[in-house]
Amino acid sequence: MLLSRKDNLSPAYDEHLQRYLFGRECLVEELPFSEEIIKRHVRKRFITLHPGIEPATDGLMALLSGTKRWVCRRCGNTDPREFGYCSCSRCGKTCVYCRHCLNMGVVRACSRLATWSGPAPERTSLPWRDSSRICEWTGTLSDVQEKVADDLDQYQSEGKSFLIWAVCGSGKTEIMFRALEHALRLGERAVLATPRTDVVRELFPRFKAAFPKVPISALYAGSEDKDPEAPFVIATTHQLIRFYRYFDRVFIDEVDAFPYHYDPMLEYAVLKSAKEKAPIAYLTATPPPVLKSAFLSGKLPGAKIARRFHGYPLPVPKDCWAGNWRKLVGQGRLPESFNQWVRAKMESGKQIFVFVPSVTLLREVTELLQKRGLARVAGVHAEDPDRHTKVMFFREGQIRILVTTTILERGVTISGVEAAVLGADDPIFDERALVQIAGRVGRSASQPAGDVIYFHNGRTLEMIRARRHIEQMNSEGGF
Amino acid sequence: MNGDRCLFCRKLREEPLHFRTLLSPETPPGLCRSCAGKLAPIDPRRSCERCGRDLGRLDGRLVHGNICRDCERWAGSGRNGLFGKNRSLYSYNEMMKEIITAFKFRSDAVMAQAFRKEFRTAYRRLIRDDPSLWIRIRKGGRLFRNDPSHVIIPIPLSEERLQQRGFNQAVLLTENLGRPITEALIRRSGEEKQSKKNRRQRLKIPRNNPFTLDPQTASSIAGKKVILVDDIYTTGATLRLAAAAIEPAAPLSIDSLTLVHG
Known part of the structure; x- marks a missing residue:
């Protein structure tokens, strides 16, 4: 009698499962709970299951042409090239799977994604809510x-x-x-x-x-x-x-x-x-x-x-012709105008970012700069295992020249740094990338200005647009 | 699945235009040159006669004649049975490791198709099938490619593992050959993964063979040449156990073909 009453009072769902799945979407086989428990929750509608891959419902053309298109529910991939087919031994049919989000565990047409549709879990205490100030930032806006x-x-x-x-x-x-x-x-x-x-x-x-x-x-x-x-x-x-x-x-x-x-x-x-x-x-x-x-x-x-917090205008980029930089680097040389600029910056004790269009070029340019022995030089790209350490050393000032691809064009704030783009006419550098790169310079109130130089072999429309963008922002900011 | 992009790095492959590809609507899937260049193909003329290992990568002291030390030890162990020779396409290296990880452990099944052409060539070489139709006609030999004297058997997975992975990598590789497949073996569940064991553990004779022969297929194997297909040859223990399980069906010979020698 007592036991059965207790059973009725306890929630009909497993709290661990609720906490695990609430607000998340997982493959059923990823859930660290037994199949039986999951099935029970599905029956009682605490968990909703969705097929991992659904046929895309896009337009008449696809229907008429008879090509089958798919959508991966987990990553939203619809690119037909990013789906693979194989005879699946789970469902016994030819099964389509998403190749786009494979590194999170394969999603097949026969796999199920689980989401929590029961009540939200109770929040553990939220002590910060009662304190008078949550944000303890002391600066002023x-x-x-x-x-x-x-x-x-x-x-x-x-x-x-x-x-x-x-x-x-x-x-x-x-x-x-x-x-x-x-x-x-x-x-x-x-x-x-x-x-x-x-x-x-x-x-x-x-x-x-x-x-x-x-x-x-x-x-x-x-x-x-x-x-x-x-x-x-x-x-x-x-x-x-x-x-x-x-x-x-x-x-x-x-x-x-x-x-x-x-x-x-x-x-x-x-x-x-x-x-x-x-x-x-x-x-x-x-x-x-x-x-x-x-x-x-x-x-x-x-x-x-349109105004920086320190009240100084954005540094306006300068263009500098560097000749056929790609060919020169291929021959193991750096453009003379670029060389001179780097030397001048090193002599005045600045730190510089050098942006290049590709990883291969990054390696070559880094090596060429290292050979010249002006200062400590490092190159970082997206797959670099030491990426974070190198950026840290650059931040601390131990590395003076950081050669990088577009990965560091945003969000990285280092005081007093100046920037050059070697090969600014490459299509990878569009208006937004070039504006962002210019935005790396002059971030602190103590050093609000600095060089931004686009070394190019023929000015591109994107370079001109980027400069116009910055000039317009400056004029809107009242400069 | 269109083949204009590399199966591994997803970049455009930029295959040179060729008379053979000029008129075909789709390129077969494969790797780009830069990815394929990082693989270590085994030159069949410089490989161990028995296990197909690339002898060029081995210390000269471990090679006698054209046979590596491991194969000598196998021959001396008396556990070789009917198992004849193995042939592999590639040596194991970093690139192959990544491809195998993507293929087996991340379940990217289409990766098997990257090696279709190479796999077919290696198979023909293994069974000494002349590649060109013309040579076969001149010699007055068979016109048909499906040589009925060979039975191709992929190394199976246990039911449990098959459910987990969703496919058998050996079967997918075998499908590349475009010949009939005989799934003659059954693998018991519950053995430890080979890839988690060290050499000594692998070579230890298991108390009972994880493979058993499907009795229904025994008649189709008798008197035929068996070709086993697997993804990796490491110590050769798995393939020899599989061979031992097939032996009672009285095949003429048992050889094997694997993608990697590791």
């Missing part, structure tokens, strides 16, 4: 920043998306603090998504210092600061793929870096991780065309900040 921070918070509280179009070095991160503090006080969950690991690693300590009482989780490949219960998550967009309708507010930093990854999966991941109708704040210096036109036509509320 400029008048412009102040206004944007208020607008952002207000629009987000109303559940509306917001665009912050701010030049590099205008203090975007600090503008987020107010809206974030508000969200945390309400007990909401927020995420700051950015496409690059370096940016997560740079932002995490800054937020940690500003919100010392709040658990913050940093998610990127190889991260050690993971906390599944944290109300605030800073993550690379890749990491958000496993979340499902979890976050109440979304901040996307450097939103325009998406197309650089040529990867619609990242946008899909961010949208999937947010709750339906969760407000999204887009922060960028160079908004992509879609957001730009939505903002200019008034569909998307937003604000433009």
